[in-house]
Amino acid sequence: xxxxxxxxxxxxxxxxxxxxxxxxxxxxxxxxxxxxxxxxxxxxxxxxxxxxxxxxxxxxxxxxxxxxxxxxxxxxxxxxxxxxxxxxxxxxxxxxxxxxxxxxxxxxxxxxxxxxxxxxxxxxxxxxxxxxxxxxxxxxxxxxxxxxxxxxxxxxxxxxxxxx
Numbered sequence: 046x047x048x049x050x051x052x053x054x055x056x057x058x059x060x061x062x063x064x065x066x067x068x069x070x071x072x073x074x075x076x077x078x079x080x081x082x083x084x085x086x087x088x089x090x091x092x093x094x095x096x097x098x099x100x101x102x103x104x105x106x107x108x109x110x111x112x113x114x115x116x117x118x119x120x121x122x123x124x125x126x127x128x129x130x131x132x133x134x135x136x137x138x139x140x141x142x143x144x145x146x147x148x149x150x151x152x153x154x155x156x157x158x159x160x161x162x163x164x165x166x167x168x169x170x171x172x173x174x175x176x177x178x179x180x181x182x183x184x185x186x187x188x189x190x191x192x193x194x195x196x197x198x199x200x201x202x203x204x205x206x207x208x209x
Contacts, residue, residue, distance in 0.1 A: 103155030103201045104174040106163040112207035117154045124164035127151070131161070132169055132176065135188070142193050145177065149197055156207045 102108060109118060119127070127148045134141045152158045165173035177197070179188040189197075 102174075103158040103204065103206075104162055105159060106166045106173070108159035109156040109163060109207075112156050116156050116207040118160045119152075119157050121164070124161050125168060127161045128165040128168050128173070131165060131173060134177075140189060142189060145189070145193075146197070149200060152201075152204065154207055155201060155204045158201055158204070 109116065118124075130144050130148050134145045148161065149158060152161070162173040165171065165176070169176075177189050178194065
């Protein structure tokens, strides 16, 4: 019998490659999504959300202080009001994500988001981003979903830093 030169034929003849390829495929299609679902692995959104609140981030309550003359902020009363809306976003049966989204989308710069985080810290002695992720730290179901946090992070990342 003539020897085959086809790559496909070679792959099918080599069972080891088939088993390894099948195992890799099964991991990414079946195993990893299950691990993410039960909390033993992190999704790409979770990884991005974990790194969103760095020192250079708009979620940092001191980011706005690094701006120069002309940095766009909010009136203190507005920042306090927005901080209160964010503080009260979660409920017993459902969270009011739309109110949080409305507050964040009213901001025209990262410095404004940071100023709200600053007002939140002053008013409630809590980090605003951590609060959005898990408000009271008791119920594992509290807090915004990874998808909602990713949407907020995506919006904020596109804002200009200080001046609109």
